[in-house]
Amino acid sequence: MKTKVKRVPKRGHYDKETIYRILDNSYYCHVGFIHENYPVVIPTAYGRLNDYIFIHGSSASRMMKNLQTGLEVCVTITKMTGFVMAKSMFHHSMNYESVVLFGRAEWVQGKDEKLLALKAFSDGIVPGRWNEARPPNDKELKGTMVLKLKIEEASAKIRDEGVKDDAIDAALDIWTGVIPIHEQFGEPILANDLKISDSVMQLMKA
Amino acid sequence: MKTKVKRVPKRGHYDKETIYRILDNSYYCHVGFIHENYPVVIPTAYGRLNDYIFIHGSSASRMMKNLQTGLEVCVTITKMTGFVMAKSMFHHSMNYESVVLFGRAEWVQGKDEKLLALKAFSDGIVPGRWNEARPPNDKELKGTMVLKLKIEEASAKIRDEGVKDDAIDAALDIWTGVIPIHEQFGEPILANDLKISDSVMQLMKA
Numbered sequence: 001m002k003t004k005v006k007r008v009p010k011r012g013h014y015d016k017e018t019i020y021r022i023l024d025n026s027y028y029c030h031v032g033f034i035h036e037n038y039p040v041v042i043p044t045a046y047g048r049l050n051d052y053i054f055i056h057g058s059s060a061s062r063m064m065k066n067l068q069t070g071l072e073v074c075v076t077i078t079k080m081t082g083f084v085m086a087k088s089m090f091h092h093s094m095n096y097e098s099v100v101l102f103g104r105a106e107w108v109q110g111k112d113e114k115l116l117a118l119k120a121f122s123d124g125i126v127p128g129r130w131n132e133a134r135p136p137n138d139k140e141l142k143g144t145m146v147l148k149l150k151i152e153e154a155s156a157k158i159r160d161e162g163v164k165d166d167a168i169d170a171a172l173d174i175w176t177g178v179i180p181i182h183e184q185f186g187e188p189i190l191a192n193d194l195k196i197s198d199s200v201m202q203l204m205k206a
Numbered sequence: 207m208k209t210k211v212k213r214v215p216k217r218g219h220y221d222k223e224t225i226y227r228i229l230d231n232s233y234y235c236h237v238g239f240i241h242e243n244y245p246v247v248i249p250t251a252y253g254r255l256n257d258y259i260f261i262h263g264s265s266a267s268r269m270m271k272n273l274q275t276g277l278e279v280c281v282t283i284t285k286m287t288g289f290v291m292a293k294s295m296f297h298h299s300m301n302y303e304s305v306v307l308f309g310r311a312e313w314v315q316g317k318d319e320k321l322l323a324l325k326a327f328s329d330g331i332v333p334g335r336w337n338e339a340r341p342p343n344d345k346e347l348k349g350t351m352v353l354k355l356k357i358e359e360a361s362a363k364i365r366d367e368g369v370k371d372d373a374i375d376a377a378l379d380i381w382t383g384v385i386p387i388h389e390q391f392g393e394p395i396l397a398n399d400l401k402i403s404d405s406v407m408q409l410m411k412a
Contacts, residue, residue, distance in 0.1 A: 002244065002246075028284070028286055028300075030236035030238075030247050030249075030282055030284070031247075032236075032238040032245040032246065032247035032280070033245050034240055034243075034244075034245050037240075038208065038240075038278045038280070038308065039238040039239050039240050039245050039278060039279065039280045040208075040238065040280050040306075041236050041237075041238035041247055041280045041281070041282040041306070042282065042306075043236075043282060043284035043302070043304050045300060072244045072245060073245065074238070074244065074245045074246050074247045075247070076236055076247040076248065076249060078234070078236070078249035080234055082395075083331065083332060083391075083409075085332070085335065085339075085406065086339065087339060087340055088339060088340040088342070088346070089324065089328060089335075089336065089339045089340065089341055089342050089346075090342050090343075090346040090350070092328070092335070092339065094234075094251060096249070098249050100246075100247070100248075102244065118295065122295060122298070125289065126289060126291070129291065129295075129298070130295065132380060132381075133291075133292065133293060133294060133295045133298065133380055134293055134294040134295065134375055134378060134380070135295055136294070136295050136296050137296075140294070140295075140296040144296070162395070162397055163397040169340055172340060173400060174338060174339055174340070174400065174403065175338075175398070175400045175401060175402050175403040175406060176397040176398055176400075177394040177395055177396045177397045177398070177402075177406075178394065178395040178397070179391050179392070179394050179395075179406065179409065179410075180391065180392035180393070180394075180395065181389060181390070181391060181392070182389070182390045182391075182392055183387060183388070183389060183390075184387070184388045184389070184390040185289075185385050185386065185387060185388075186385070186386035186387070186388055187386070188383040188384065188385050188386075189288075189368070189383055189384040189385075189386065190383045191368055191369040191382040191383045191384070192381070192382055192383075194379060194380065194381045194382075195381060196381050196383075197380065197381040200291065200381060200383075200385065203289075203385065204385075
């Protein structure tokens with residue numbers, strides 16, 4: 001089994017609920033695959049629908065062409081959530097949540113499944129946007145390659161704790177604590193003066 | 207050459223200045239390597255000093271033990287900087303900056319070099335913290351494995367643009383724009399009531 005969390009096993013999670021929650025809480029991943037005997041890691045956006053995650057790209061993309069042959073991939077999703085500042089450098093740490101998926105990507109070819117996948121992809125990033133924008137036409141669909149990866153061999157790892165210090169350092173006069181990290185959306189940079197759409201309003205509020 | 211940006215070549219950058227700026231603007235990476243013939247991608251923190259990046263981990267960590275044998279690695283650093291919302295779904299995009307490094311990690315063994323590396327690592331995440339906290343003692347140093355990767359085969363990719371839409375969609379009444387994404391630090395969760403240290407104050411202001 002590839003996905004056992006070896007170090008600090010209490011941080012490992014293998015239940016669907018935890019894994020899907022982390023997947024739904026992010027929108028981009030790092031895809032690892034082997035190309036000409038060396039490892040390659042590429043960032044890309046994803047969306048989840050049921051037991052699959054979807055990625056997409058141009059039909060001309062090297063990564064997509066590589067992956068659609070059914071290469072083994074490792075897809076990792078990470079969110080850093082805090083800096084843990086201790087009295088000793090040694091006990092400094094980070095809070096985070098991550099998911100590692102292993103498997104082989106499958107090529108989504110049928111038009112209907114492709115549209116469903118792209119909608120899931122879009123909904124995962126900006127919920128509701130799919131229903132506002134012009135949907136892809138046949139030419140655009142043809143130029144877009146969609147791949148899916150079944151969420152089968154997966155593990156999550158979470159650190160969400162406070163500061164641990166050694167008793168021996170207790171008396172040191174050094175501030176300790178956790179600094180939370182958030183992703184925040186700034187004021188939209190408008191490309192036109194139309195009314196801001198509902199999906200964007202929702203996103204800004206979230 | 208592994209690092210040529212094939213798709214949208216105008217987004218590729220190979221100059222030191224751009225690559226180091228992106229590296230210094232982030233603090234965690236995704237490390238890809240080949241383990242038993244399959245790809246593995248693991249998130250971890252890093253720091254840069256001169257022409258090297260440093261990662262560290264427990265001497266018992268599977269990844270560290272794998273990498274110190276001189277395995278080929280691909281280290282990718284990504285920062286998402288904006289959602290690009292167009293009139294057509296097809297032209298939706300993301301702004302981001304990323305760096306991809308290839309090479310073989312080297313084991314940092316000498317005590318002095320290890321301390322320098324750990325300081326660089328720490329300074330890359332929370333500048334100044336190294337001088338506030340208790341430095342690692344010999345036992346802690348022994349339990350920490352440090353690896354360095356020379357920044358040699360590297361490329362950066364940046365999208366930092368507005369919305370591109372097709373002329374045919376111009377009349378559609380759909381809001382478009384770019385939503386900037388920022389990483390923000392929240393109010394520290396205090397572990398004690400000591401005075402907040404300078405490094406933390408600086409971080410909160412940045």
